[in-house]
Each structure stands twice: as structure tokens, then as C-alpha cells.
Amino acid sequence: SLSSSDYPEIEQLASTLATRLEPKRVGLFLPSLRPGSITPGLLDSVKRVRRGGFTIAPEAGTERLRKFVRKDITDTQILDTARMAFEKGWTTIKLYFIIGLPTETDDDLVAIANLCRAIFELGQSTPGRKQVNVTLSPFVPSPHTPLQWDAACAQDELSRRVTLIRRHTHNHQINYKYSESLMHYFVCAFLRGGRELCDVVETAYRLGCRFDGWDEERQPELWLQAFQQHGLDPLKYLQAIPFSAKLPWGHIDKGQSVEHLMAERQRTSAETFSPSPPIMAPSDAPPVAPAADDSAQWGRGKKKVVTKTTSAPTKNRLRLRWGKSPRYRYMSHLDNLRLLERVLRRAETPVQYSQGFNPTMKISFGPPLPLGFTSEAEYLDITLDANLLPYMLDDIKMRLPEGLQILEARVVYGQAGSLTSLINRVVYTIPTSFWSDTSILKSQIERIMTGDTVTVHRDTKDGIKTMDIKPAVFDLRIEADTLVMTLGVGEVGYARPNEVAQLLRETMTCEIVALPFHRKTMYRATEDGQSKNVMDL
DSSP states (O other), rough: TTGGGSSHHHHHHHHHHHHHGGGTTTOOOSSOOTTTTOOOHHHHHHHHOOOOOOOEEESSHHHHHHTTTTTTOOOOHHHHHHHHHHHOOOEEEEEEEEETTTTOHHHHHHHHHHHHHHHHHHHHTSOOOOEEEEEEOOOOOOOOOOTTSSSOHHHHHHHHHHHHHHHHOTTTTTEEEOOOOOOHHHHHHHHHGGGGGGGHHHHHHHHHHOOTTGGGGGHHHHHHHHHHHHHTGGGGGSOOOOTTOTTTTTOOSSSSSSSHHHHHHHHHHHHOOOOOOOOTTTTTTTOOOOOOOOTTOOOOOOOOOOOOOOOOOOOOOEEEEEEOOOOGGEEEEEEEHHHHHHHHHHHTBBBBBBOSSSBBEEEEESSSOOTTEEEEEEEEEBBBBSOOOOOHHHHHTTTTTTTTEEEEEEEOSSOOOHHHOOOEEEEEEEEEEGGHHEEEEEEEEHHHHHHSOEEEEEEETTTTEEEOGGGGGHHHHHHHTTEEEEEEEEGOOOOOOOHHHHHTOOSSSSOOSSSOOEEEEEEETTSOOOOOGGOOO
């Protein structure tokens, strides 16, 4: 819920849930909280397992402007809630504000900076380094609201307002997040535009716009080109709309008539609010005394006592060899991690957890599988908090989704290293049917294996680098219509299978990314030439 703290029994509900879920290391998280409705008991319940983020959305810097947008929250309520969070151990508070609201003035903007500084100063009365993260979002006049007729600010004006807020802050522990992008124009256009924008969407798609929800994938210049090709100016959608104009969404009934919204907007403009005393900048204001609380700590905080496990000590580690079918080939390594964590939780496997404020399962994966690959040689180490019983493994298998399967399992004793450090060979296979001429493929393999160097161009975070991967290419051969690659990983250096395939691309009948790579096995090659099974390490 977006207003969880408005539920009258929220504190009792959170306390009950926390009591039941704490033994399972399941934490509670709340969305943006409404100041004035948060209690110490609610915060105590939320922080039992792990202390998540603490978010407050004042929306505007002054009480006058908050009343204008129907968010009747006082400065005192905001400061009291922030003080309570700091006293309960939170060190970071997130704040959300909207800039460019109708009737907003520079005084309202300066008040945002002063409010953020005042919250930061409150945190200095409690132990620990404090940080305030502030997100500034541009106002967008949304349909079916009393503000749907109002104008939105252009990008240069929004930038000026952000600069004004930052200029009145002067604090490195207050971080402002604001995206200066033309996407604001297109958001307004698609919220307020009509059917004339259908062709714009198709044109932008054909120009190459994809995954615009990701900042790094956004291409505003292509969207602007799409608007221009159809003779539309996205800036016109930022302009105010007369009450007499026909709205593109006016035929849609959402329960409130256009007349009602219009009357609400006119009434809001006609109302006069008595201005509240502005929040003084902390450098000019008297020091804020913390609320009276017997549990308040001064100076150095008490040392956190690490919770001891109540189970019998054990060094058992359960090692699993598991595989994934083509159905899950496009699940990333992090997706696999989350999926298996949920499987272990649903199976109620007695997994050991790390200590501290954010306990996590003690599980360890082998080298991650590249995206798009299938496998029958993935490895997972699970540190158990109790001795392994046969039914535990059956419970895990029952809760795996179709397409993932456990192929082998055993208990590992002792202090063996991590899976990533133990494995130094990986074997991949590809059907040779993806080459039209296997004789040419064999000659290419022979050239690679007999050559002194194998040079590839690798894209790294520092740019494209030329690499010699020959020391990590241990074997290439064809067996029963299958290309088998034995490549290095870890301490011996590594070669990517797609890099090797790129060297064999002659007579290939598809793109490299379409090859069905399959991880056949992983093992450790010793100095004396032996191959050790990962399950025996």
C-alpha cells in the first residue's frame, strides 16, 4: 500500500508479523511514510531483522504549498518523524519533493533546502554518521486531477530551481538526485496528448528506442526526432490548458466529473492560507534539543551484541550440483540467486545467516553462468545451521520450478575454499550443425590450438583491450557432431566461450548470440595433471 501507515492497526499488525517472521529472517519494509502517523513501536517492529530505508515525502518545502496539493503535513510533524527515526538507529533518510508546482515561488524552493538542513542537524544529536538523500522530481499535470489544466516548467526553468536549492544547502551529507533529461517533455506529452501520438510511438520504436525505463538506455534525441517527423512539438504539451478547451481524456469517466475537478481547482486558487513561520537555516537557528527519551544515547553508542545461534554448532556445508534447461537460459546470475534463496526459504531449510544489521543466507555460488547459456554443472554451497537430514533435500527438490533440477548433492566437511577459487576449468559444448562446413571448422580449431597466441578484442570498463587468451584455451575438439571447448577460469586466466566462437565464425550459419552454449562440466585441474570433481573438493 502507498499509505500503509494510515491503517489504524498498523502497529499491532507490524508487531505480530515481526514476531512470526523474525525466526525465519524475514524483514518488514514500509513504503514512503506519512509524518505524524509513525510510532516508536512501529519502528521497533520494522527494524527487528534488517533496517530498511526510511522515506518521507513532504512533496513541497512549505506548509502553504503542501496544503495547496492537499498534503496537510506540518513542518513539526516532518521534523518529529525524522528525529524519531534517528533515535531508533536509522542513519539515512530519503526525502521526496516535487518542483515546479503551480504557485511555487523561490521562497518555497529555499524552504526545501532549509528543511533538509534541519533534518540533517537533528541527526547530529544521535551517534553515527548521518546522510540525507533528496530526490527532486518535476511536476507533471496528470489527467483526472484538479491540476490537469496547469502548466509544467520547461527544462531550463527546472534547472534554475534545482540550482537555487543546492546553492542554499552547502552540506556534503545532503545528496540531491535530479535527472536533467528531455524525457520530462515526453512524459507530459503522453499524459496530456491524444491519439495523434500513436504514430510517434511507432516511429520512435522504429528509430531504435528500447527499454526507456533504464536511464542508460534512454535516447531523448530519437524521441524528439519522432515528434518532429510528425510535425509535433513536445513543448506545447507543457502549456496551460484553458478550462474551455476539450480534453483528450474528457470522455473517460473515473468517478469525478470535469466540472467537479474544475470547481476544486478554482476553490484551491481562491483559498488563502496563513503562511507558516519559515524554517530557519540551521546555522541561524537555535540548537534543536532532542525529545525527552530515557533511551537516548549520547557520545559513543553502545556496542551491538551479536546474536548467537541457538542451534548446535556445525561445520556442515551442503554442496549441490544443479542445472537449468533452455526455459531459464535468459535468467541472469542474480535472478538465479534470488530464485534459489526463495526455494530454500519455502523449503524451510535450516540455512545459517550472517550476523549484523542485514542478515543474509550463507550460500556460495560457483563461477556465474553467462546469460543465454544452459547448464548441467552449476554448483551451490549452503552453510547449514543444523545437521542435514534426508527430507531436507527432498523438500528443496519439491519446491524447484520445472526446468531447474538438482543433479547431485553431498555434505562437505572441513575448511575448503570457495567454489570460485577451487574451480579452474570449464567445459562448454555447441552442436556442429551451426556450421555449414565442418572441415573448415576443424582447420580453424587446429590453427588455434597450434598457434602461439590467440588475440581477441575484449570490451572492459576501461574500454576495448586486446587480449591473448591462448593460455586459457586448453582444448578444442569435435566429438560426435559436438564442438567441445575446455577453457580456463579463475587463477589460470579465463577465456570467454563467445570469444572462442568468434574465432570460429567462418561458415557459421547464425549470429554468435544465437548459439546454444551449454556448460557441460566444471572441475579443478591439478599441477600433476589430474582432474578433480568439484563435488570431491
